[in-house]
Amino acid sequence: MARFAGGKAPFLRSVDQGGQDTKKIMRDFLIGLIPVILFAWYKNGIQVYINGDCTIWEMLYPLAFILLGGIISMLMEGLVFVITDKETRSLKAIMQKINLSFAVVPGLLIALILPMYTPIWVLVFGCFMGTVVGKMLFGGFGHNIFNPALVGYLAIGFTFSGLIGNSGGYLNPSEVLVDSYAGATPLGTLAMFKTISWDTLVAPYGTLWNFFLGTIPGSLGETSALAILVSFIWLSARKVIKWSTPVIYVGTVFILSWIIGIASGDSGLWFPSYSILSGGLMFGAVFMATEPVTTPKNPLGKIIYALLLGVLTVLFRMIGNYPEGVATSLIVMNIFTIPVDQVTAEIRANGITKKTWVKAAVMLLIILGIGFYAVTKSVNTYTIFVGFFGGVM
């Protein structure tokens, strides 16, 4: 039991990292982000420039935007160190601390899940909310309850939704320079037409192969399942992340979407495939659901966490007012990380007892209650699902 934080910060201890030092994990994590960053740059900058459709400054913008996210996040964290710690005044001391605290990561992730035309001052705001409010105010790396990148992302979404809309869609960019990338994202289309139909959901973007490659509208880093898959293999091989969490999370969304498709009269595998290849699911599953601080530490906890993430993502996507459900699900599940960790740790240590049953049942009820609330209170309930969900509940 000693290895589990037990509800008290820090939530990450060296033993949780498999003996790897933070520097090495951070280096491998950043290497893991390279395929996603390069694809985002190629799709939104290089390819358009090669076609002669933009200037060199426009070509450089996606890369500059992503890298600036990391730099801003790092600078803000450095400033907090200076303000809060008298011993950390020299550049060398600041850099030492920054190197140990994944300072660059929240900003990079925020930039990757934003629309390309998001103004940089909005990115600065997102990095402030993510790094300073979501991370440093909780005590810094290892003490934060919520994923800092998600805090920044949701703060932008809630505060600047109109402005983001004018930048190319509410967290749904339209990279206007390439026709096939323009317009609503696949999940935006699902939210708009509220129908499960290949002609409506997939055909406007070509085939599901385009979804896999990433040549569809979407945030900078979220569209290419292929690039994310490469990152996933690297991060798993380097043991930076546990491979099972993304697989179970994505698998749960796949199966539930398939069931919903069948309930709506279409048993084809295209709809579950569409569901897992759309929006930020793949990105969230690989880079956020595996975050070491805000997710459960023990294997059973990780499995339960990933399963519940899948359930909530499908619920929020199908029923919620916004097209996407990954960020909200992750934030909700961040709240339950400690209880999930505690209950599953007890199960591992003592086996399934009456006490653990009660705790698990209460926790499950709360989580499902949130889902139920989302279903019943939503003003955007999909008419085709009413019968299905009505029957289930």
Place this chain on the structure above:
Amino acid sequence: MKKFLSKSGAWIVMTILLVLIFVFGTLYSLYMTNQISVHEYEAYLVYYQDASKAEGFDTTAVEASYQIPGTTGDENMFTPTLDRSIKVYSGDEVIGVIYVITSHGNADGLEILVAISTEADSVENIAVLSQNETDDSNRYYGSLTDANFFDQFAGLSFDTPDITLDTVAGATKSCEGFEIAIEYARLQYAADFGFVIPEGNGGAS
């Protein structure tokens, strides 16, 4: 000074860097936002040879209503809508004007781009941007491409009393929708550029 810099240099540098990123980043973003509209108008250059620039402009209000194709009676009149108006330049000289008009064919929502040559007072080109017509591959609206229906627009002169198109059997209502859009574009062109329409006005009321 040295003591001050060793104590406060790091945070001063970091603050300055953040302010610079904020200011120049915002300018960079403004440039990018402006480029969106620049590229949007660039898409209209393809309809003209030697076109170098395109920009939107304010039009003079025109009111005209037409009979919905295939119907009779005053209750079945409709007014086309002008969705966009763009001037196209070669250097500093206006060589064309583009109107995007939503007409009514067999169904509502027949959105047609009419590119007009201001030098020849004629249609330079047209393009269908969206439509809700009955679109079987070889029948109805779908038959227009096979029948080379679209070939008749390039060079279609405005300097004629009535604009009549060669219609295609099976797609008559769609053809009439195109005819109405061209007529409406001519009316708008006349209002905006002082073009005098010869006597007779193609069924507008």
